[in-house]
Amino acid sequence: MxxxxxxxxxxxxxxxxxxxxxxxxxxxxxxxxxxxxxxxxxxxxxxxxxxxxxxxxxxxxxxxxxxxxxxxxxxxxxxxxxxxxxxxxxxxxxxxxxxxxxxxxxxxxxxxxxxxxxxxxxxxxxxxxxxxxxxxxxxxxxxxxxxxxxxxxxxxxAAPCRARVSLTGVADHAGATPMNERRDGLAGAAELVLAVERIARAPDMIEEGVGTVGWLSVSPNMVNVIPGRVDLTVEVRSTDAEALAIARRSVDEELRAIADRRGLEHTVEWQHVERxxxxxxxxxxxxxxxxxxxxxxxxxxxxxxxxxxxxxxxxxxxxxxxxxxxxxxxxxxxxxxxxxxxxxxxxxxxxxxxxxxxxxxxx
Ligand SMILES: [Zn+2]
Missing domain, CATH: 3.40.630.10 (Zn peptidases)
Structure with a gap:
């Protein structure tokens, strides 16, 4: 030994x-x-x-x-x-x-x-x-x-691919800021969580495809403050290389669309990409x-x-x-x-x- x-x-x-x-x-x-x-x-x-x-x-x-x-x-x-x-x-x-x-x-x-x-x-x-x-x-x-x-x-x-994502809006008073003037990072992140689920369930992801948001960090994470920034991870896995590439592209596109619609800044970095x-x-x-x-x-x-x-x-x-x-x-x-x-x-x-x-x- x-x-x-x-x-x-x-x-x-x-x-x-x-x-x-x-x-x-x-x-x-x-x-x-x-x-x-x-x-x-x-x-x-x-x-x-x-x-x-x-x-x-x-x-x-x-x-x-x-x-x-x-x-x-x-x-x-x-x-x-x-x-x-x-x-x-x-x-x-x-x-x-x-x-x-x-x-x-x-x-x-x-x-x-x-x-x-x-x-x-x-x-x-x-x-x-x-x-x-x-x-x-x-x-x-x-x-x-x-x-x-x-x-x-x-x-x-199956190969896992993992991205680190950030969505940045404006932290502000949860009482004084009207709904139509908010740039809520967590509301955007919530949309992304659901988008990842939808992407992983799409028929072209084949049976083995899965997608998960397993980690979120909300800032400032206070009961009466609109979340100004959320960092999160997105993970997608599949045994099919092409399905995996499509899933990653879809995550990027959805993220961009959500950020644009909500006036949020965003970053995405695929830190871990496997075949x-x-x-x-x-x-x-x-x-x-x-x-x-x-x-x-x-x-x-x-x-x-x-x-x-x-x-x-x-x-x-x-x-x-x-x-x-x-x-x-x-x-x-x-x-x-x-x-x-x-x-x-x-x-x-x-x-x-x-x-x-x-x-x-x-x-
Ligand atoms: Zn093991």
């Missing part, structure tokens, strides 16, 4: 050599979050490694089990960390003055965990080094539960074949949430196994997956690993 320069925790089975098979996920969670998102994937991967050891099974390549550093957005605008650093998508140059919510410099926090922040590039893997990456994860949706299925084969991973990640056919095939081998129906479905697999995809062919979770709930304390489903998921993960190992041997 070792901690790499990015403070990813890595267990390794098998001899030396550059090329590896990889299983993993993350053990961090969101504030007031659940106990299964990510954790099931790491525990499942460890269980697969343990079973291989107990059965004395040799794979053709060494196996690494990775607990990726900070998959969840702990550090503003700079997450996930571990899988992005491993894929070369995040380097020391990006760290700048980044500070954790606990007031530590990100670099110090990485070093405290056993990483090497001055040399994070050492954690980077190049294309070809990872013969295949598999991740077990709870679905965080209701598709499998509604169809009474334990296991799903992930086809693609959806289709998972390679042969990795989907390995998971599907594993389902068939073990007698599970093959149910393919996209992932609306993002995962380490998506970050790693540029350097590693990635496949994902979903397991059913209770009422699709996640990022909340009610998050739940039954032990039996976790066990079945780990079995599929292990069986898919055999398939990927076979492909690596024959490649």
């Amino acid at each position: 070792r901690v790499d320069a990015a403070a990813n925790l890595i267990g390794r089975r098998g001899g030396p050599g550059g090329r590896v098979l990889m299983l993993g996920s993350h053990t961090d969670t969101v504030e007031a979050g659940g106990r299964f998102d990510g954790i099931v994937g790491v525990v499942g991967a460890l269980e697969v490694a343990r079973c291989l050891n107990e059965a004395g099974v040799e794979l053709s390549l060494p196996l690494e089990v990775v607990d990726f550093l900070c998959e969840e957005p702990t550090i503003v605008n700079l997450s996930p960390l571990g899988s992005r650093i491993m894929a070369g998508n995040l380097t020391g140059e990006h760290f700048g003055g980044a500070v954790t919510p606990f007031g530590d410099a990100l670099t110090d926090a990485i070093d405290a965990l056993g990483g090497d922040s001055a040399n994070v590039e050492a954690a980077r893997r190049s294309l070809g080094e990872i013969a295949g990456y598999l991740e077990l994860h709870i679905e965080q949706g209701v598709v499998l539960e509604r169809e009474s299925l334990a296991i799903g084969v992930v086809t693609s991973i 959806p990640v289709p998972l390679p056919e042969h990795m989907q095939g390995a998971v599907a074949q594993a389902c068939e081998d073990l007698g599970f129906p093959v149910r393919r479905l996209p992932s609306r949430a993002s995962h380490d697999a998506a970050r790693l995809a540029p350097v590693a062919p990635a496949g994902m196994v979903f397991i059913r979770c209770k009422e699709g709930r996640s990022h909340c304390p009610e998050e739940w997956a039954d032990l039996d489903d976790i066990v079945q998921g780990a079995r599929v993960l292990g069986q898919a690993l055999f398939r990927v190992d076979e492909m690596a041997r024959n490649a």
Whole structure:
């Protein structure tokens, strides 16, 4: 076991050599979050490694089990960390003055965990080094539960795009200012919230499209003052790159129209723009074949949430196994997956690993 320069925790089975098979996920969670998102994937991967050891099974390549550093957005605008650093998508140059919510410099926090922040590039893997990456994860949706299925084969991973928006009007006396002379930032923001909902529901956003305003800051936020300024975030996600581009354009247009109509100044900055990640056919095939081998129906479905697999995809062919979770709930304390489903998921993960190992041997 070792901690790499990015403070990813890595267990390794098998001899030396550059090329590896990889299983993993993350053990961090969101504030007031659940106990299964990510954790099931790491525990499942460890269980697969343990079973291989107990059965004395040799794979053709060494196996690494990775607990990726900070998959969840702990550090503003700079997450996930571990899988992005491993894929070369995040380097020391990006760290700048980044500070954790606990007031530590990100670099110090990485070093405290056993990483090497001055040399994070050492954690980077190049294309070809990872013969295949598999991740077990709870679905965080209701598709499998509604169809009474334990296991799903992930086809693609939706991309989140996030914008920081401000609407500025005039803060004024809530009693003395007539309605037709107001420039109320919050009333404009309220229109935008509804516009985002409408945009995400539009037919061309396809089934997987979602849109959310999850954070607002109202200024001055006083009971008897017209809100002069509102800062907010807009997030849209989809598994379809074109639908995502349309949604972003629509948000920009709606914002401009609302601001013009209400005499507000506005800014919008898309700080975080990603592309959806289709998972390679042969990795989907390995998971599907594993389902068939073990007698599970093959149910393919996209992932609306993002995962380490998506970050790693540029350097590693990635496949994902979903397991059913209770009422699709996640990022909340009610998050739940039954032990039996976790066990079945780990079995599929292990069986898919055999398939990927076979492909690596024959490649
Ligand atoms: Zn997760």
